Amino acid sequence: MSSISGVNSNNINSAMLSGQFGLQNASNGITQAASNIAQQTTSAERDPQAVLSSAATQGLENVRNILPSPQDDLTTNLVSLEINSINAQASAKVLDVANDTIGTIIDTLA
Numbered sequence: 001m002s003s004i005s006g007v008n009s010n011n012i013n014s015a016m017l018s019g020q021f022g023l024q025n026a027s028n029g030i031t032q033a034a035s036n037i038a039q040q041t042t043s044a045e046r047d048p049q050a051v052l053s054s055a056a057t058q059g060l061e062n063v064r065n066i067l068p069s070p071q072d073d074l075t076t077n078l079v080s081l082e083i084n085s086i087n088a089q090a091s092a093k094v095l096d097v098a099n100d101t102i103g104t105i106i107d108t109l110a
Contacts, residue, residue, distance in 0.1 A: 012105075015098040022091030029084035036077045 019095035026088035
């Protein structure tokens with residue numbers, strides 16, 4: 001089965017692999033964003049007075065080590081979570097279409 005009605009089996013394999021790869025990447029991104037949010041939530045529960053007193057004892061040059069970094073921003077992690085969710089949905093749609101195409105080819109050959 002090299003080609004039926006202009007559909008090449010390599011294109012279907014490529015679509016399946018792309019869909020699987022996209023789902024895996026989206027899953028990894030969702031896991032990372034959720035982990036960042038969980039870590040940030042637990043570190044945000046620190047008492048502000050404790051942060052200030054720690055900054056005073058360590059000196060002003062070490063304040064950056066105590067404060068959350070911009071890359072740990074909650075908004076950034078929530079946006080990343082949403083983007084990866086949309087990517088997962090798109091990859092699932094690619095797999096669905098490839099599966100439908102394979103079904104059509106099998107029906108045509110049968």
